[in-house]
Amino acid sequence: MDNRSEIRDLMISRRARLSPQQAGLPAGGTRRVPGLRRSGVAQLAGVSLEHYTRLERGNLSGASDSVLDAVGRALRLDDAERAHLGKHPRRAILLGAVGTLAGTLLGACTGSPEDAPTAAAPATPSAAGNQSRSAPATSSSGSGKVLLAYFSRAGENYFNGGRKQLSVGNTEVVAGLIGRRIGCDVYRIEAADRYPDDYEETVARNVREQNANARPGIANPLASIERYDTILLGSPIWNVRAPMIMTTFVEQFSFNGRTIHPLTTYAMSGLGTTERDYAASCPGATIAEGLAVRGEEIAGAEPAVDAWLRRTGLLTR
Numbered sequence: 001m002d003n004r005s006e007i008r009d010l011m012i013s014r015r016a017r018l019s020p021q022q023a024g025l026p027a028g029g030t031r032r033v034p035g036l037r038r039s040g041v042a043q044l045a046g047v048s049l050e051h052y053t054r055l056e057r058g059n060l061s062g063a064s065d066s067v068l069d070a071v072g073r074a075l076r077l078d079d080a081e082r083a084h085l086g087k088h089p090r091r092a093i094l095l096g097a098v099g100t101l102a103g104t105l106l107g108a109c110t111g112s113p114e115d116a117p118t119a120a121a122p123a124t125p126s127a128a129g130n131q132s133r134s135a136p137a138t139s140s141s142g143s144g145k146v147l148l149a150y151f152s153r154a155g156e157n158y159f160n161g162g163r164k165q166l167s168v169g170n171t172e173v174v175a176g177l178i179g180r181r182i183g184c185d186v187y188r189i190e191a192a193d194r195y196p197d198d199y200e201e202t203v204a205r206n207v208r209e210q211n212a213n214a215r216p217g218i219a220n221p222l223a224s225i226e227r228y229d230t231i232l233l234g235s236p237i238w239n240v241r242a243p244m245i246m247t248t249f250v251e252q253f254s255f256n257g258r259t260i261h262p263l264t265t266y267a268m269s270g271l272g273t274t275e276r277d278y279a280a281s282c283p284g285a286t287i288a289e290g291l292a293v294r295g296e297e298i299a300g301a302e303p304a305v306d307a308w309l310r311r312t313g314l315l316t317r
């Protein structure tokens with residue numbers, strides 16, 4: 001069998017063994033053929049259907065590392081499967097691509113619950129720097145003009161193809177890192193109707209909310225964002241976008257003239273469609289560089305978070 005056929009067979013067979021539910025995608029009606037549609041994999045990987053179709057035909061030429069990384073994750077290829085792909089000329093890229101993000105996330109372990117900001121944030125944002133163990137570094141938020149607003153869900157979650165019980169949500173861990181680093185105000189968005197601890201139940205509820213274009217209620221609404229120039233919007237990725245409660249949040253305010261940095265934690269989809277979605281929901285806002293941290297790699301995220309804070313000018317020291 002030639003290289004192209006091997007790649008095609010591998011990708012098709014791995015797509016066939018994944019159910020939409022496992023992938024956190026809507027079931028999408030009856031389907032004669034088992035598994036995800038090509039469009040589902042493309043959606044999870046954040047590439048166009050046309051691009052994914054070309055890859056699945058065994059044509060990997062010109063595919064970037066990040067695309068191959070995303071496709072490998074979307075199809076949940078294991079090491080043996082990646083080794084099988086290694087017979088293809090793009091071997092180095094495919095094998096290397098799996099570690100693209102991980103490679104930038106080496107560093108100190110900071111993912112313990114005590115790294116998270118306050119468990120239940122008040123409707124008045126808390127100055128995270130004041131709660132930190134060390135004084136916040138000088139940053140553009142020193143003027144109190146930066147807000148980090150985030151949603152995060154602890155409980156059973158996706159973890160490297162399996163499940164893991166999280167006592168603190170991944171996004172909350174990253175929010176804690178950022179809050180301590182730049183001393184910005186931190187506001188945790190709480191759902192009025194709390195999301196279940198169970199992963200599958202949460203997937204099902206989220207699919208219902210997305211299909212209905214719902215606006216889930218917020219238990220601790222924020223009065224105003226008037227004093228902030230820059231807002232970091234943090235959330236997990238649910239079914240390739242931010243949970244609908246983030247839309248509830250952003251639609252309450254005018255972001256006109258403000259700068260938004262999307263911030264996500266994810267399993268496969270990176271920033272998902274957050275940049276597009278916030279641009280649509282927040283007319284007049286500048287959507288600046290976002291940060292996506294893989295949930296499974298949160299414990300080593302500090303260097304990547306730091307590098308991003310410096311790149312974006314949020315941390316100047």
Ligand SMILES: Cc1cc2nc3c(=O)[nH]c(=O)nc-3n(C[C@H](O)[C@H](O)[C@H](O)COP(=O)(O)O)c2cc1C
Nearest residue numbers: 152153169170171236237239240265267268269295
């Ligand atoms: C309902 C649900 C849907 C998810 N869908 C996706 C997805 O489409 N793409 C992805 O990369 N990760 C997905 N994930 C994984 C989460 O984005 C990831 O575990 C994240 O770090 C969780 O953050 P949190 O602990 O702050 O809630 C999903 C998780 C849940 C619970």
